[in-house]
Amino acid sequence: MEYQPSEAEQIVAERLFAAFPASDEALKRYVDIVASRGMAWGLMGPREGDRLWQRHIANSLALVDAVPHGLDVADIGSGAGLPGIPLAIVRPDLRVTLIESLQRRSEFLDLAIEELGLGERVEVIRGRAEDVTEQFDIVTCRAVAPLEKLLRWTSPLFAPDGALVALKGASAEEEIRKASKLLKASRLQAEILELKAAPGVEGTRAIRVVAAS
Numbered sequence: 001m002e003y004q005p006s007e008a009e010q011i012v013a014e015r016l017f018a019a020f021p022a023s024d025e026a027l028k029r030y031v032d033i034v035a036s037r038g039m040a041w042g043l044m045g046p047r048e049g050d051r052l053w054q055r056h057i058a059n060s061l062a063l064v065d066a067v068p069h070g071l072d073v074a075d076i077g078s079g080a081g082l083p084g085i086p087l088a089i090v091r092p093d094l095r096v097t098l099i100e101s102l103q104r105r106s107e108f109l110d111l112a113i114e115e116l117g118l119g120e121r122v123e124v125i126r127g128r129a130e131d132v133t134e135q136f137d138i139v140t141c142r143a144v145a146p147l148e149k150l151l152r153w154t155s156p157l158f159a160p161d162g163a164l165v166a167l168k169g170a171s172a173e174e175e176i177r178k179a180s181k182l183l184k185a186s187r188l189q190a191e192i193l194e195l196k197a198a199p200g201v202e203g204t205r206a207i208r209v210v211a212a213s
């Protein structure tokens with residue numbers, strides 16, 4: 001089923017296509033997969049159906065400038081593939097591992113990767129982030145857990161040489177405050193990034209955590 005966006009959503013989509021002209025077809029295909037099977041499988045709430053481009057794709061692509069070239073990225077708690085799949089689509093220089101604990105969601109991710117032809121550099125690990133033993137340059141996540149919990153789960157995946165970049169909205173300062181003891185004990189430091197996928201689309205914020213200098 002082809003996703004039929006509202007006029008406002010279509011404007012956001014056009015702005016993203018202008019920013020990522022080589023990726024427009026793949027982004028559309030991914031949105032169609034989420035709008036059809038993703039919704040049917042219950043991976044997205046019914047209200048998300050008319051705000052996929054702004055709330056999910058533009059929000060995920062806000063990460064694009066926060067991830068340096070050519071790195072290994074782990075996206076934990078990917079759900080329907082957010083932000084990892086849009087990021088992998090527009091950044092062919094990245095290798096992306098989607099870590100998702102729920103079977104049905106990881107099956108959906110396998111299917112989406114195959115249909116999008118991303119299999120050579122995107123893989124799925126079905127499991128909990130805290131059980132993964134590999135290391136990555138960058139760990140991303142969105143809407144998975146508060147920073148304190150994320151640090152416990154993910155610092156073995158990225159520290160001491162990599163970074164955690166967690167998409168957050170208004171709660172960023174409060175989450176850093178609550179995690180301050182753990183950050184200090186773990187010799188990590190956090191900063192807030194203001195990010196935007198493209199001119200004219202809504203931006204967002206992320207918390208970036210690296211080893212303390």
Ligand SMILES: C[S@@+](CC[C@H](N)C(=O)[O-])C[C@H]1O[C@@H](n2cnc3c(N)ncnc32)[C@H](O)[C@@H]1O
Nearest residue numbers: 077078079082099100101102128129142143144
């Ligand atoms: C609210 S959803 C967010 C999904 C997606 N990141 C998004 O922004 O739409 C949280 C996801 O994290 C997964 N999850 C929760 N705890 C996890 C863990 N410890 N390791 C891996 N995945 C986890 C859940 O199964 C769920 O798919």
